[in-house]
Amino acid sequence: MTVLEYLEASRLSQWLSISMAGGPTLLALHSVGMAVVVGLSLMIALRLHGVLPGPGIERLPGLLKVTAWGFALNVLTGLGFFITRGPEYISSAIFLMKMALVAVSAALTAWLWRRLAPRARTTAGPPIDGVARTLSFAATLTWFGAVVAGRLIAYLSDLYR
Amino acid sequence: MSARVFQWMSDSPLGAWVNSSAAIWPTLETLHFVSLCVLMGSILVIDLRLVGFYRERCAPAVARLAGLALLAFAVNAATGVLFLFGNTFKYVGNPAFAIKLVLILAAGTNAAFYQWRLRSLVETEEVTRTSIAVGGISLALWAGVIICGRMITFYAR
Numbered sequence: 470m471t472v473l474e475y476l477e478a479s480r481l482s483q484w485l486s487i488s489m490a491g492g493p494t495l496l497a498l499h500s501v502g503m504a505v506v507v508g509l510s511l512m513i514a515l516r517l518h519g520v521l522p523g524p525g526i527e528r529l530p531g532l533l534k535v536t537a538w539g540f541a542l543n544v545l546t547g548l549g550f551f552i553t554r555g556p557e558y559i560s561s562a563i564f565l566m567k568m569a570l571v572a573v574s575a576a577l578t579a580w581l582w583r584r585l586a587p588r589a590r591t592t593a594g595p596p597i598d599g600v601a602r603t604l605s606f607a608a609t610l611t612w613f614g615a616v617v618a619g620r621l622i623a624y625l626s627d628l629y630r
Numbered sequence: 631m632s633a634r635v636f637q638w639m640s641d642s643p644l645g646a647w648v649n650s651s652a653a654i655w656p657t658l659e660t661l662h663f664v665s666l667c668v669l670m671g672s673i674l675v676i677d678l679r680l681v682g683f684y685r686e687r688c689a690p691a692v693a694r695l696a697g698l699a700l701l702a703f704a705v706n707a708a709t710g711v712l713f714l715f716g717n718t719f720k721y722v723g724n725p726a727f728a729i730k731l732v733l734i735l736a737a738g739t740n741a742a743f744y745q746w747r748l749r750s751l752v753e754t755e756e757v758t759r760t761s762i763a764v765g766g767i768s769l770a771l772w773a774g775v776i777i778c779g780r781m782i783t784f785y786a787r
Contacts, residue, residue: 489784497780501773503663508671512695523691524675528684535678616667617660624656 473555505539567618648716665705680765682757730778
């Protein structure tokens with residue numbers, strides 16, 4: 470029995486699969502986390518590209534921290550889904566595509582956070598350069614890609630509807 | 631009376647169109663989710679200011695964010711109406727859908743209160759008890775809207 474099969478057969482997995490307080494709650498919280506992560510990522514990109522006139526650039530690391538909390542909620546709830554049907558998830562191409570997009574988006578967002586972090590301490594930090602703008606644009610694009618892939622899992626595989 | 635209206639919605643050409651291709655429902659759902667993210671992002675930046683997560687004069691940004699939130703809400707409402715026509719009896723009598731509508735109404739009332747009493751607050755760096763309450767209630771209501779929206783499937787007849 471593989472680790473994934475062991476997890477799938479566990480009592481936690483059984484409870485998550487049959488209880489209304491389990492799977493449906495995880496799915497609902499996953500959606501809240503998604504809206505926070507993708508929504509804030511877009512707002513930060515719009516701010517860096519000058520579409521939004523505020524808040525100040527020095528506020529963006531704080532907003533990225535909120536994004537990270539949303540992402541943590543997504544990881545936790547996502548692990549919950551994975552426990553219930555791990556072997557099926559890893560054999561789903563659309564799920565693997567979503568995971569790849571999430572990994573790229575998270576890496577780009579972490580890189581952006583690192584570049585913007587010095588601006589949190591002062592309003593007169595280094596100017597926002599093309600790298601930060603490109604990172605925010607690419608991260609937002611890949612986050613939206615992950616949302617689309619996540620939604621299509623229900624249609625292009627039998628995993629959950 | 632209402633049963634006839636729901637039946638008419640279900641049998642309407644619009645309902646038939648939503649179900650006329652296997653691609654339409656997933657496309658509408660994807661649009662609904664994408665605009666939900668735009669709506670939540672806009673509201674978060676406004677509400678985080680109201681609760682004092684950051685304090686600065688940001689009236690022009692809030693005005694633009696409010697416009698963006700309204701646009702995203704319009705897309706959500708339009709796609710939501712199409713879902714209602716496309717699978718009427720999944721939503722009618724569904725407690726999760728009913729609560730979702732009530733929460734949207736409450737969030738709209740809360741936003742109207744902000745416009746009426748607090749709009750000038752973002753021209754200052756001030757944070758008040760009322761602004762914390764309005765921002766906090768808004769965040770809770772919109773999170774509730776998302777949660778109830780996701781629960782609709784599980785309470786469908």
